[in-house]
Amino acid sequence: MGEGGRVNRRDFLRLGLAAGPASLVAACGWTGGPLLEPRLKAFSRINDWVGEKILHSNSRLAREYPVSARTPDMQFPAYSISWNRHRQFPEVPADWGLEVGGLVRKPVRLTLSMLQAMPSVSYTVKHHCVEGWTAVASWTGVPVSAVIGMVEPLPTARYLRFDSFDSGYSNGWDLTSAMHPQTILAYARNDRPLPMARGAPLRLYSPVKLGYKMTKYLTAMTFTAERHGGYWEDQGYPWLGGV
Amino acid sequence: MAAREPVKRHHSAVRLTHWLHALLLLGMIGSGLQIYLAYPHFGPRGEPYPVPNPWDGGGIPGWARLGGWLAGGLNWHFALAWPFVLSGLVYLGYLALSGEWRSLLFRPRDLRPALQMQLYYLRLRREHPPQGKHNALQKAAYTGIVALGAISALTGFAVYKPVQLAWLTALFGGYELARYWHFVAVWIFVAFTLLHVLLVLVVDPASLRAMITGWYRGRFPSHG
Numbered sequence: 001m002g003e004g005g006r007v008n009r010r011d012f013l014r015l016g017l018a019a020g021p022a023s024l025v026a027a028c029g030w031t032g033g034p035l036l037e038p039r040l041k042a043f044s045r046i047n048d049w050v051g052e053k054i055l056h057s058n059s060r061l062a063r064e065y066p067v068s069a070r071t072p073d074m075q076f077p078a079y080s081i082s083w084n085r086h087r088q089f090p091e092v093p094a095d096w097g098l099e100v101g102g103l104v105r106k107p108v109r110l111t112l113s114m115l116q117a118m119p120s121v122s123y124t125v126k127h128h129c130v131e132g133w134t135a136v137a138s139w140t141g142v143p144v145s146a147v148i149g150m151v152e153p154l155p156t157a158r159y160l161r162f163d164s165f166d167s168g169y170s171n172g173w174d175l176t177s178a179m180h181p182q183t184i185l186a187y188a189r190n191d192r193p194l195p196m197a198r199g200a201p202l203r204l205y206s207p208v209k210l211g212y213k214m215t216k217y218l219t220a221m222t223f224t225a226e227r228h229g230g231y232w233e234d235q236g237y238p239w240l241g242g243v
Numbered sequence: 244m245a246a247r248e249p250v251k252r253h254h255s256a257v258r259l260t261h262w263l264h265a266l267l268l269l270g271m272i273g274s275g276l277q278i279y280l281a282y283p284h285f286g287p288r289g290e291p292y293p294v295p296n297p298w299d300g301g302g303i304p305g306w307a308r309l310g311g312w313l314a315g316g317l318n319w320h321f322a323l324a325w326p327f328v329l330s331g332l333v334y335l336g337y338l339a340l341s342g343e344w345r346s347l348l349f350r351p352r353d354l355r356p357a358l359q360m361q362l363y364y365l366r367l368r369r370e371h372p373p374q375g376k377h378n379a380l381q382k383a384a385y386t387g388i389v390a391l392g393a394i395s396a397l398t399g400f401a402v403y404k405p406v407q408l409a410w411l412t413a414l415f416g417g418y419e420l421a422r423y424w425h426f427v428a429v430w431i432f433v434a435f436t437l438l439h440v441l442l443v444l445v446v447d448p449a450s451l452r453a454m455i456t457g458w459y460r461g462r463f464p465s466h467g
Contacts (some may be wrong), residue, residue, distance in 0.1 A: 029277065031311035032319065047321050055407045062406045075289030104415040126418070128405060131313065132282035135289070136420055208406050236314035238321070243406045 041236060048240040056144045056242055058180045062207030065124045065214045069134050070190060072137035076127075078197040080130060081167040081231070082217060090166040098185070098202060101155035102222035104208055108150060112187060112201050118142045121184050123206035139205045141186035145179045147221065157223035161230075162215035171204070171215045172228030178207050185218065210241040223229055252376075252450075252459040254341065260334040261454055264392075267327045268436075270319060271395075272429055273309030277316030280308070285423045294423055301316040321403075335389070349386040353379040386433055389427055398425040403421050 016188025017226035027229040031037050082090040086215045098115070101107035153175075160173040177183060187194055194200040206214060233239045250455035253261075283301045286292030310316030338344040349357075354385065364369040364380075376384065401412040401421035415421035442452050449461025 029308045029311040029315075031315040037315070040315075040322050043322040044318050051404070055404050060407055060409070061411060065278070067406065071288050077288070126405075128418070129282070130317070132422060133284070134280070134287050136287070145302050150428060224430075236318060238314075243404055 051240045051242045069136045078137040099220040103154040105152040129130035129211045140184045141184035144183045153223045161228035163220040164217040165219040169231045171230040213241040249460045252453040256337040258380040260330045263330045270323045274316045274319035276303045277308040277310040281313045307316040349382040
């Protein structure tokens with residue numbers, strides 16, 4: 001570079017010669033670069049709006065399947081951040097409970113036995129992964145809408161966020177799909193207590209969302225005024241993730 | 244060749260949407276192939292569909308992809324999808340309002356002229372069959388490619404919202420098959436484009452200029 005940090009004409013030419021091939025190489029799997037990539041993410045929010053306000057309805061239920069349609073366990077992928085990083089499941093805190101709070105009138109801490117004593121929902125549904133695969137399993141749990149009714153959110157509450165003990169994994173949710181009758185806090189899968197690989201002791205499940213929106217290893221459900229992103233969402237995945 | 248009187252061939256709405264679609268299609272295919280690589284198979288987990296797919300397991304080169312990774316591909320795909328659909332609607336709207344659809348839509352009565360045109364191309368018939376702006380085979384191709392665009396958009400929505408638009412997804416045989424048809428459409432688009440460009444360059448290069456300027460100065464002015 002020229003003296004004093006100024007780019008002189010020769011440097012400018014050199015820069016151009018280098019940028020040509022470099023941009024060609026970058027074109028292989030080009031993300032859009034620092035100029036376009038943020039704009040694409042911003043545009044994704046328009047699709048979130050269309051997905052939530054126009055295409056989604058809480059009166060539309062995901063199709064249920066017979067138990068015989070379940071995907072064999074070995075074929076149904078499971079992942080967690082802890083497993084991907086260290087090949088071990090996250091450790092359940094000794095005094096585990098689900099903290100339901102934030103912008104609510106009556107915050108509550110729910111233990112597993114309290115949740116299991118509440119009216120439950122069971123269904124066998126198709127799981128849609130953002131990668132493009134699908135698999136079928138049965139899930140049992142408490143409708144999120146029942147817990148929402150219990151804590152009485154304040155009018156200022158506009159979003160939900162779900163936190164976990166899996167290396168900080170979290171998800172931000174719209175309240176509409178949280179209120180969907182098939183959105184549940186699941187504690188059983190295929191008639192058995194939720195296995196560690198699937199998010200024990202409690203995970204979010206909803207057949208109207210893509211897999212990455214269903215927080216496993218839940219610790220907290222918090223009502224917020226600001227929209228929380230999430231582990232994958234902050235890296236660029238669509239925020240709504242509705243199917 | 245003697246200089247010919249230029250003939251006005253393409254309205255600006257057609258030229259604009261034509262080139263916009265060419266560009267958008269390139270981006271849609273590149274980002275779509277990036278998305279495909281996240282799970283390069285068809286059929287539910289544990290029950291792969293026995294459908295023909297030379298790209299089962301991957302094999303999409305880097306130069307053919309857009310987005311860099313799955314999320315990048317998704318964001319490109321879902322951003323370009325809207326102008327792709329809108330530009331398609333503008334094109335169809337222009338055809339409907341201008342009456343131009345008459346010279347493009349392949350109808351049952353075009354079957355016979357299409358056969359004659361095929362015989363002419365195979366040199367089994369001496370005279371070029373009479374035609375309007377486009378011959379019957381062109382009509383079949385241009386009607387087919389619009390239908391393919393519509394199928395791509397519909398299968399795209401079927402894969403995008405298989406629960407909210409369950410009726411649409413069911414129309415294509417379910418999520419997994421809709422995803423397959425969406426993929427097959429790509430290769431038909433690619434094949435069409437290669438043949439389209441080849442025929443333009445070999446048979447009537449002047450039509451390329453007409454698609455840019457709107458004015459045709461080639462060998463077949465009566466077809467204007």
